[in-house]
Amino acid sequence: MKDTATISIEANLLFTRAVGDALLGETGEILATLEMLGFRVTGTRVEDGRHLLISCDRVQVLAAYCPVPFEVSEFSGTQRPGHDPLADRLVFETLEAHRASVKLLVTDRPDAMMGASHDEKRHLCWELADLLLEDLGAQLVYWNETDMLFSAGEFARSAPPVQHAPLVIDPADTREPVSLAAGAEAPKLHPGAHIFALSPEEELEELERDRLKAATAEDWARVSRGIAPEEGERELIDEETARAGTNYGLLILLMALSFPVAMAVLFYQLIRGPNARLAAKAVCVTALGVALDQSGMAAEVLSLL
Known part of the structure; x- marks a missing residue:
């Protein structure tokens, strides 16, 4: 499981229950994610009722259900995010209790004239793993490339493990993204455009600050006393x-x-x-x-x- 010299990107989702039939029900969601990320689906095949193989213009995606749990010894020496002994103990206890797994494999299509980049395959594998994690209710995710074992919550909160995520261009969006590189020129803004450099949290803070800008001293006094807006009106x-x-x-x-x-x-x-x-x-x-x-x-x- 620790051979990372291949061109494939692999994730293993571990469950404490059987999810074989539910995996095939995720076919539509997987196809939609592939199309959203710019991969054109050319064929879909189900083998043995548990293996889902999807061919795209540049990659192949395999989602395979295995009802036999991994040997716990195969995870010896794996890394864990952070340094929380309690979280580590709970994760390894869950690892010992897992009963089945789903292997997710993203690799180059053998007959494709031009394959996907390493970052594209990594980003696609993470997106699909996150999708199956949420929909099927996995307890753990083993990320093969970095030999790292995540709890479900840790994997869902982590950013996609890519240096530069591939851009999905929306023809209806005329805004220009802001380069975060050092020494980048000032962004050219279209009328009414937002600057992309702000994080979602900073955007919300800006909107909230603008909304409260016209508040009077009486309004702030009511807020300081913990009075809700509708109570303030009354x-x-x-x-x-x-x-x-x-x-x-x-x-x-x-x-x-x-x-x-x-x-x-x-x-x-x-x-x-x-x-x-x-x-x-x-x-x-x-x-x-x-x-x-x-x-x-x-x-x-x-x-x-």
Whole structure:
């Protein structure tokens, strides 16, 4: 298992259950991944009901189910990512409990005029291994080229083991990727294009920063108190209601003390004040009250109340 001198790229997915029939159900997903990465599928063959062989224009892909577990001794001396003794112990315990495996092999097509590069085959094998890992529920992945044993989570989180992943060109995308090489020229941007140099996490931070840029001091105060946006809106409505009630109360008190002064304040607010809507409502209510008083109906209304 440790011969890495061949031109093939190999991964072994280890399971604690049988997955032979489920492997054949992944044929459509495997074909879609090949097409997405720029490989043209020319033929598909199923052998013995457990071996799936796919021929492309430049490579061949073999996915073979083996119901007999590997000997644990074959993994002696394999490497592990990181230096976590607990994780290492759990991985090797899972290794001892595995019951079956799926071998994934990506190699040059023998009769192809031009084969794929080493990085292309490596990238393709990683993508297919990650696909089968997620869909079939593998517990471990043994990466033959580096003699490394991954847990399922470690392999899913790791980047594809390539120096430069092959680019898939989308004709509808007119943006130019930013070169990360030292001394690269400033990127030429198309209208509305994003700079590719930002990671997805940095892109999200930029969007969040722009969204919060117009926030007021009151908004930040609510956020600092742990108030959700919808709760903040309700709090704002409650504050406006309380402010309006206070203003109405002060206006009634002022009318009781001096009606002319109260009316002068109302008209000032109506013309130039920041509370014009409140003043307009108060003027309407006052006018209605004066009309009822002049007509003699105010006493009757009060007696009914």
